[in-house]
Amino acid sequence: MxxxxxxxxxxxxxxxxxxxxxxxxxxxxxxxxxxxxxxxxxxxxxxxxxxxxxxxxxxxxxxxxxxxxxxxxxxxxxxxxxxxxxxxxxxxxxxxxxxxxxxxxxxxxxxxxxxxxxxxxxxxxxxxxxxxxxxxxPFDQATVITSPLASAYHGVRIADIHRGDTVVVYGGGAIGYHAMLGALSYDSVRVFMIDTVDKKLELARKAGAAEVMNPSREDPVKRILGLTEGRGADVVIEAVGLNQTINQAILSVGKAGRLVFMGAPFGKISFEFENYRQSFLFKEIKMTSSITNRKDEMPQLIELVRTKKIDxxxxxxxxxxxxxxxxxxxxxxxxxxxxxxxxxxxx
Ligand SMILES: [Zn+2]
Ligand SMILES: [Zn+2]
Incomplete structure (x- = not known):
């Protein structure tokens, strides 16, 4: 061969x-x-x-x-x-x-x-x-299920998304983009995508993002608070892995929100709170990391793709x-x- x-x-x-x-x-x-x-x-x-x-x-x-x-x-x-x-x-x-x-x-x-x-x-x-x-x-789409979609979907699944939730995704690369598609497979969910590359934002928009934000032009945290009556997002998925986006992710999530870290940095990461009580402690945030998938998620995913709930x-x-x-x-x-x-x- x-x-x-x-x-x-x-x-x-x-x-x-x-x-x-x-x-x-x-x-x-x-x-x-x-x-x-x-x-x-x-x-x-x-x-x-x-x-x-x-x-x-x-x-x-x-x-x-x-x-x-x-x-x-x-x-x-x-x-x-x-x-x-x-x-x-x-x-x-x-x-x-x-x-x-x-x-x-x-x-x-x-x-x-x-x-x-x-x-x-x-x-x-x-x-x-x-x-x-x-x-x-098709065979080409099936390859996407095996790794980027599978990893992203595991993160989405453990984010505990509910009907009507606002989900923010930091990072429109392979993991972030597929986390967005995974989130959109839930009923009545709106997704905001954040990335510094306009081409990725355009793609996210076509694929169903309700709002897209480029942090090189605007403060995403401010905009997210503005779009959620000041509450912040119900779920935030961080799929970049930079110090800045990890900190912005914490500021973007609202009370009782869920935060999933999927970006994989090699260097040192530090949390920087100007107001630790308001931006973190009093919000009762559930934070988790996610890096790979489980075998029992594969049949669910194949069915979601077959029925085009994930496109x-x-x-x-x-x-x-x-x-x-x-x-x-x-x-x-x-x-x-x-x-x-x-x-x-x-x-
Ligand atoms: Zn892979
Ligand atoms: Zn083992």
Whole structure:
């Protein structure tokens, strides 16, 4: 099979012919139709995640079943499928207490080393990580479900959104944008999107944002208070990870509001309260962080996308043939054109 192989950190991938993965008794082998390029692939390329080289990156894949192991029950050759690349141990304290999202041995196939990823003609996953893909969902959109939408939706789900809520999202990138779509799948919710890039705000507006704000031109906190009779938002999702936006997020949320941090900064973060009592203590805010999804959310998500309650028609900004993978990685690395998702397609 053809595979894009990472041989040295920081270099381009080389496309080579290598043997297909060997299928174990509980494995499903996918003939990959589409694979998304994720920022997590960049972290691996730059050496920010542990990896054994040579390695095949990629963890956002959809395709058809090429082969199944002898104990696989739910799938047969030719089925349309998508893969959830998150592997948990089923043995640690958290896994045993139904908290697999914070498993001590949590890994992502194709990013953390040890397992081969999806930038190849064939991609192997355990049966428990594979889901049937309904005909209504195209392969390119299915790749979006596997990682950016799944992570964003987990954050939205734990934000405890109620009918009529005002939800503010800081950051219109892949996570923020899909958190917005997740929030819009709830009844009668209005979403305000905040980003410094007008192109991302335009996209958010087309996809259903009630209001968009560019903090380089206006104070988003002031505007949010103005649009909520001074109360602040019911839910705020922070998907940037800058000191400034994290602090603005706290000021934007109202009394008894919920705040979910999803931005992933590398540096030091400090909370800066001019008035700690009014802006934080007296509001009884519920604050939580969220970084990955749970397996039981995947069937819910697939159904939400199938029924178009979550509309992924604007999520894939660019499609490239598999052979142009290095071009795709460069585009994602340099954030050229502020694209939501770049997806590789296979013949
Ligand atoms: Zn990803
Ligand atoms: Zn575990």
């Amino acid at each position: 053809k595979a894009a192989i990472l041989k040295k950190l920081g270099t381009l991938l080389t496309i080579e012919e290598i043997p297909k993965p060997q299928v174990g008794e509980n494995d499903v082998l996918m003939k990959v139709k589409a694979a998304g390029i994720c920022i997590a692939d960049m972290y691996t390329l730059r050496g920010e995640r542990p990896i054994k080289l040579p390695h095949i990156l990629g963890h956002e894949a959809s395709g058809v079943v090429a082969e199944v192991g002898s104990k696989v029950k739910k799938f047969k050759t030719g089925d349309r499928i998508l893969g959830n690349a998150i592997i948990t141990c089923n043995e640690c304290y958290y896994c045993k207490n139904d908290l697999e999202q914070v498993c001590n041995k949590h890994t992502i196939v194709g990013t953390d080393g040890g397992t081969q990823g999806a930038f190849a003609e064939y991609y192997k996953l355990p049966e428990g990580n594979v889901y049937h893909l309904p005909e209504e969902i 992924l028609s604007r999520s894939v900004s660019l499609k490239l043939p598999f052979e142009k993978i290095n071009e795709g990685l460069e585009i994602v690395k340099n954030d050229v054109g502020n694209l939501i998702r770049v997806v590789l397609e296979f013949d």
